[in-house]
Amino acid sequence: MTAETIARPLTAADKIEIQELISEYSYHEDTGNAAAWGALFTEDGQFCGRNKPPVIGRGNLVAFAERRWRDKPQVHNRAHWVSNILIRATPEGAAAQSYQMSIDRDGADFKIADLTGKEDELRQENGRWRFHLRRVVELNR
């Protein structure tokens, strides 16, 4: 039996909620709302940046987001664009892949700062879909 055959099918409502979770991530990342950003993860959630050690657990995730906003003023002028979201059922919940484009404002001009991919493992916690593992990956390099 393959993993696909034992995964619980996702409803349209599940997929919409997961799409919105992925979109909501940008809002909190771009406004420095660390508590709301951390709340998008499960209590034992993980965030894995590129070539960086994983950040594990909601408390550490919130502290990580607070440090990012405080120590990197350049991110105050950045907006994250998400596209090409793919969602599939897994035995543990769901998995998603997406593209992300970071745009920096420089005065009246804008510059595409980076393109990355995101790979997510998602779980339901207290009836809501949350990131169990969010990994930043290279995109077409």
Place this chain on the structure above:
Amino acid sequence: MAEHLSAEDRLEIAEIVSRWSHCEDAGDAEGWARLFAPDGSCRNGSGKLMRGHAELLEGSRSRAALPSARGTAHWMGGTLIEPVAGGARARHYGMILRRTPDGLSIASLSDRIYDLRRTDGAWKIMHRDISRLPSGARTQENERPQGGTRQNDR
């Protein structure tokens, strides 16, 4: 009291805010104005408020006639939709791309909020608001427009 939104409601609302881009980029002023309820309103990127079908239609026609409206494409991010008392609120990022002799450039980034109501069996926009992106140190949700966006940023 906030109402439950079904998957069908959410898809219909997502299509309305997507259709906005299609109407704007095609210069379809009538189609754009029909996205709103008859008593709907829209604040544009310059802070101007248009109220009611006639003002919305005139505003859209005026914008479509601007040279700066040509060669642009409205590119929206993922839409967040939540139930609110009497209807729904949708929100997404908006990017306007402009063709120039040197290629495509990003003309503006914005945060767009739509208040919608179900009228005669269809979702319609009651009010649309806009604020600029990136938002800097802003952490309050749903704040009013900050100004400083360009005239064509709608």
